Amino acid sequence: MTSVVFAISDGNLASDLTGILRELGDYEVRGQATTTDQARDLVARVQPEVLFVHEEIGPQPLHQTVRDLSAGYPDTSVLVISGARTSGKVIKALEAGARGVVAHPFAYEDVSSNASTARQWSEAIRATRKGIARVVSQRGSVVTVAGSKGGVGTTTIATHLALDYLAEKPDGRVCLVDADVEKGDVGAILEARQGVSIADVAKVADDMTAQTVNDALIHHETGIRLLLAPADVRAAEYVTPVALRAIVTVLREEFDLVVLDAGGHVSPTQAAAVEAADEVLIVTTADVMAVRAMRLRIQAWESLGVRHEAECKVLVN
Ligand SMILES: Nc1ncnc2c1ncn2[C@@H]1O[C@H](COP(=O)(O)OP(=O)(O)OP(=O)(O)O)[C@@H](O)[C@H]1O
Ligand SMILES: [Mg+2]
Numbered sequence: 001m002t003s004v005v006f007a008i009s010d011g012n013l014a015s016d017l018t019g020i021l022r023e024l025g026d027y028e029v030r031g032q033a034t035t036t037d038q039a040r041d042l043v044a045r046v047q048p049e050v051l052f053v054h055e056e057i058g059p060q061p062l063h064q065t066v067r068d069l070s071a072g073y074p075d076t077s078v079l080v081i082s083g084a085r086t087s088g089k090v091i092k093a094l095e096a097g098a099r100g101v102v103a104h105p106f107a108y109e110d111v112s113s114n115a116s117t118a119r120q121w122s123e124a125i126r127a128t129r130k131g132i133a134r135v136v137s138q139r140g141s142v143v144t145v146a147g148s149k150g151g152v153g154t155t156t157i158a159t160h161l162a163l164d165y166l167a168e169k170p171d172g173r174v175c176l177v178d179a180d181v182e183k184g185d186v187g188a189i190l191e192a193r194q195g196v197s198i199a200d201v202a203k204v205a206d207d208m209t210a211q212t213v214n215d216a217l218i219h220h221e222t223g224i225r226l227l228l229a230p231a232d233v234r235a236a237e238y239v240t241p242v243a244l245r246a247i248v249t250v251l252r253e254e255f256d257l258v259v260l261d262a263g264g265h266v267s268p269t270q271a272a273a274v275e276a277a278d279e280v281l282i283v284t285t286a287d288v289m290a291v292r293a294m295r296l297r298i299q300a301w302e303s304l305g306v307r308h309e310a311e312c313k314v315l316v317n
Helices: 011-024 036-046 062-072 087-096 108-138 154-168 198-203 209-214 234-238 243-255 268-276 288-304
Strands: 002-007 027-035 050-054 077-084 100-103 141-147 174-178 225-227 257-261 279-284 310-316
Touching: 002 036, 002 108, 027 036, 027 108, 027 141, 036 050, 036 062, 050 062, 050 108, 050 174, 050 257, 062 077, 062 087, 077 087, 087 100, 100 108, 100 234, 141 154, 141 243, 154 174, 154 257, 154 279, 174 243, 198 234, 198 243, 209 243, 209 288, 243 257, 257 288, 268 288, 279 288, 288 310
Parallel strands: 002 027, 002 050, 050 077, 077 100, 141 257, 141 279, 174 225, 174 257, 279 310
Antiparallel strands: none
């Protein structure tokens, strides 16, 4: 049943419309407001799929009311009822946000087609909003761990981050990605055997599905999933920034937490990993060289528009 609300002060007009909607079936009139103020309250309460507004409703101007209600309740379709449906009136109503103008005296076909279009619009908006809500709620977090230089403990920290999350949330879905593609050592640290790598997934980046990415993941005995760096350094070139972004997008849908080991060396892949992350952790040691390297790195990210300094966390290892 499509829920319908009237903003009509004329009793005869309301009962004529009720009669036609009843004949059409599938429409349920959930209330009638006789002033614009009542209409606002009623729409807020019922949030109907379709609202019929008579052009003579007051005291507030018709188009202001239509504008406010269609903006405030985007999945309620507004139909204006007009005694003389001139093109000027139709344009004004549509500009205010109405979905159509129904002529009065009513014609069965006219009410039927307008109501049906309005209902379809409302259903489409509702479905889209539900879909968006689902996508948003499913998005996992992406944390990129990058080193100020090589050897500062980036891989150790990234690995422990993934393991600690799982220790705290044993049902959590965690993926550790070795995005240090030229010299990745996540596999070595976790003693994971090399199967397919991130490069194999990157090769099909243009045509990637969740299945492609899932097939490349290693189920590690700790419970985390691993996407390893390629064993052959020549394959690293497949992991372009575009491919890495596509991989992260898929993983975000599948996991609660995605940790990227972005390595300690300046590269476009590292910048892409930093850009794609919700949180960036820069690992450094406390020596002057490492801290200086870190500052230069952050400045580079800032000037490339990849990341602001204030958005990076620093971990002194
Ligand atoms: N907090 C720590 N406590 C003890 N050992 C650590 C710690 N952090 C790093 N290490 C050790 O330091 C070594 C280098 O660490 P790791 O491989 O994590 O560094 P990295 O920055 O990833 O290096 P690379 O640039 O080679 O990728 C490893 O042997 C690791 O076990
Ligand atoms: Mg490393």
